[in-house]
Amino acid sequence: MQADVRQMLKLCHVDTHYGPIQILRDVNIDINMGEITCLLGGNASGKSTTLRTIMGMVKPTSGTIEFDGERIDGLSIQQLVKRGISMVPENRRIFGRMTVRENLEMGSFLRSDRSGIREDMDRVFGLFPRLKERVGQLGGTMSGGEQQMLAMARALMSRPSLLLMDEPSMGLSPLFVQQTFDIIQEISRQGTTIFVVEQNANMALSIADRGYVLQTGEIVLDDTAANLRENKMMRQAYLGET
């Protein structure tokens, strides 16, 4: 790992509530530029809420979020998308009654540079040749794996510098999970910083540079991916060792 890493996203002492119920407690996360960072945790540990908090879909009750050195908590989603944050939602959630092309166009909704959009369209078709074949097909008629690709491609269409992914492996066959993670690595290699939330700890740690483990809304472990893979508690709780 390089010494002169630049911080891209920084969560400082973030608390998030849904009504009276506290979901996140004093969460601190640093995401370095160009890296793949993963957030692991079981059901109901607050993983998705962390993403929703970053994306501005819920406002943190206290703490700060910084992106590229500027505070972004309190900004609207549109402003965040314009600044270069993009999200692949949980369960893919592509627009079923729109064609693949229209889905991708929705991804670039806030952009107006036509040539740039065309470039990015070609770029995602390079990453996902399957989508190019099916460009006129309705999203809802595609298989789960294709939909996952479409969801990722759609998120890339806003040309994000930070890509948030919520459980990309959910509901996919092992073959597709492998493919999906290969593509995540490819996206990272092309220069996009990635923050991925996963239950599949094995898979996530195999591609990540750094990992956080969330338990009932608190960060309990925070280390490089390599160290986490060796961590005894981690191995027992999440990597399936007895």
Place this chain on the structure above:
Amino acid sequence: MTNSKLKLGIRMGAYGGVATIYLCLVGIIETFSDRDIITGIISLGHTLLFLTALVTGYLNMQQVDKLINPAHQVVEKAPKPKDTIHSAVAGIITGISLVILVLVLDRFNIRDMLVNASPKLFELLLLEKGVTPTMVSLLPFGQGLAAGMLRLVVFSTVLGLVGGTLYLLPPTRRRSIMLGIAMVVLLGLLSDLMRIALNKPGWSEGFYKLIYTGRGLSSQGAVITLVATAAITSAWRYIPDSYTRVISVITAWLPTWIRITLASLLSVSLLLRLAWFLGIENVYPPILPDCPGLITSNISLTNCTEWISQGLSAPQESTEGGLASSAPAVSAAITLADSLMLLGIAASIFLLLVRTVQMSMSSDIQKWPAPPLQKLERAQRLVTLYLGVAALLFIPGVVGVYPSEVLVMVGLYVVMGLGLNIVVGMAGLLDLGYVAFFAVGAYSMAVLTTVDASVGGAQLSFWGALPLVVVITGIAGLLVGAPVLRMRGDYLAIVTLGFGEIARFLALSDWFKPALGGAQGIIKIPDIHIGGVEFVGPQKLYYLILVSCLIAYFITARLKDSRVGRAWGAMREDEQVADVMGVNTTAYKLLAFAMGALIASVSGAIFAAKLGTIYPHSFNVQVSITALGLLIVGGIGSLPGVVVGAFALVGLPELLREFSEYRMLFYGAAMVIMMLVRPQGLLPSARRGHKLQGNERDQDDWMRIAAESEAAGSESSG
């Protein structure tokens, strides 16, 4: 298998029986028996009665087909002629159900409970009433209760059999027979309308007298309809081809100057007629010529010159100022343009004939070579557009006052439907209170323009008020939209339903009485003028509505393919994800409400000016329901569907006014049938037509292919 087929027959027969008994006891059969389909042969009531048996037989055969040949794959397993016996069984059961009804009617007095179980119904069921005496003498089994019951059973059985046989016919023949029957029923139903449209001096009168008696189709009219429908349906697939062919011959072989001259002459003639029609009150326009030779094909010059001279000296009843004073000149110009056009057509036919003769004489020229494809396509588009516009412009003059009134109502609902389509179809916000915007449009127009001194006072003209009305209603749209921003689906529907009612009650309230007139409404709303032309009466309002429809259609069509349309689409699909994509869902929701509102306001404004007086009671929840219903019937999100839906839900009921007590019944039945048989609507937008589940096999294929390629990849690398 036979056993289950038999059971099926009995079950379908029972369904048919229940349906017919229901129709009888609701009173439909009796009411409808006053209306003739074919005069002296069958009334609408009996048609309905017998159609039920026919449909039962048909549906039974369909079920049998499904039972023995589920996937339509094995030809040998398809139902055979002997299976029609089961349709006959269904018919018998239907007949027996009716016999039971007859017996009950004979023995017991159930009229206290079921008011429609009248003696007349009894006689209708025995076929002793509702048919002419000559028909009665022709009926088998003679008179009396037993004979009547036997007749019922025999008729139902035969009809069941016929229905079953119909299903077994090859599709083309089946379609032409079914369409023929449907056309006979439809033309019989529309006999009043046809009388208005056709029964006026000229060739149309002869046609009318041939097809119709005063009350329904004549027997030769029915036969002609059946034969003509069969002929047209069998020729149907050739029609587009021959159309293209005619146009291709014309574009290739008529000199350009003739084509341009003909087209411009036709335009001049049409425009002059239009000016005549709009500018001169109470004078019937010289709609297409009464030149007798044109129809009977022996074009004699004397006939036509006579007609032309008549045309030149024609209608001068109106002596009003303005356009009317120029009536003789306009009339002369029209006649001149028409005669020139006829000459031109004759000349071009002559040219083409010469060409044909030349071709048959010399063997070097074999066929009509086609013009270049691009040119042909353009020519075809132009001709179709031209004919379409001409047809739209001339409907009111041709059909007369009452049908034009119906068209105006349909048009008002088309505009409203297009607006609601933005809210519901494009943005996915289920609005059940859409009438509120229609009401705001109508009321603001009324307040701004009324010359009644007790309310309002601005006394603007229609055109002066219209922009204000649109703005006011747009703001109303925002006001309604704002509080419901966070609601979705059912909650939104309930709240908007409430808003619709609130609008009506506010207009009714004493609180607003000084401004809105309370229950008495607002009177003395002036008519719409453009220059010297006064848009009074449905035939002239039609043009105004037509223009509004076209504008609304254009706007919504453009919105659909725009960035805004896509944002709405995404919002409809998944609001949260649309948000994540950067769509400002709050703004777009408000925009949808406002756009929908301002389109509805135009409809409301014309409505107010059309009636001259508006009351709160015109704006009840039924308007909202109809507007939503026409979207559902036409296919939500589809623009042509809006037009089709408006004709089906507004046009048809207006034409069948005398059955208005059953209007809601049919309406409900139509909705239920639509949802069961064709949930995507009559003219679905391409997108909704796709079945999302249809491609599962495809997906599995992909899984397999991906897995195989993966395996191949690992082999080659390993």
